[in-house]
Amino acid sequence: MLKEFKEFAVKGNVIDLAVGVVIGGAFGKIVTSMVNDIIMPIVGALTGGVNFTYLKFVIRGASGDIPAVTLNYGNFIQNVVDFLIVSFSIFMFINLINKIKREKRAEEKKEEEVKEREEVTLLQEIRDLLKNK
Template identity: 55%
Template sequence: MEDKNIVKKIKKSKSANWLKEFKDFAVKGNVVDLVVAVVIGAAFGKIVSSLVADIVMPLVGVLVGGVNFTGWKWILRPAVLAENGEVIKQAVTMNIGVFIQNVFDFLVISLAVFIMVKMIGRLKKRLIKEEKEKTEETPKPLTKDQELLTEIRDLLKKE
């Protein structure tokens, strides 16, 4: 009977330890920050995809003669149709237009991330510069030794 109780206690302590370790891992700032970044990144990706699909690509289509890029495809093997028009075998296609749209998505996302990184870099530089200026504006008072050396230097300059 005691053996069963000991085994139960060991199992409970292992699971409690595992849960504690998982909690410590999940609550760390870096993991939480990563989760937030992934969620925001996914939402941002949807916004950029919509921007490209609904705004940029129609404008590009108008510029090149009203072409809808997402419909561009290479037909490698045409669909096989029955006499009544029902599709027996689907066509095999290379969807070039979808690829072009994804390339535009990538370029817009890359540009947005680049701009954000540049802005953050400039902000950091400005903050560092302001911090340096603050430390330079308030000079530390001279020690007795420094005052004495300054006086000696000034006297030597006069001679």
């Protein structure tokens, strides 16, 4: 069982996944900071100073020791904005990586075509030399 666990733990996919999770966590913190510290203050300024996080609808007010029951839709709006920005950022990053891969494949294909043409030319020259003998 220990041997199987070692094989599993050192597989490339597991290590790649671990690295992805760590980088994703750090990326999430960056995006959350961007939303909370840059985007939402601008949106708040455009909407007259509204802070979405604290928007709520009171279903039942507080009475005595019983706290108020509220529907915190502002926090939901904040989380939706976070999600949209994170997903768009990831989309743009993946799109960039795919573009780089496509360009690399096109470059490799051109190099392969050049090599094939050189081989054909070389073979034609050899054929011509053999005909002339």
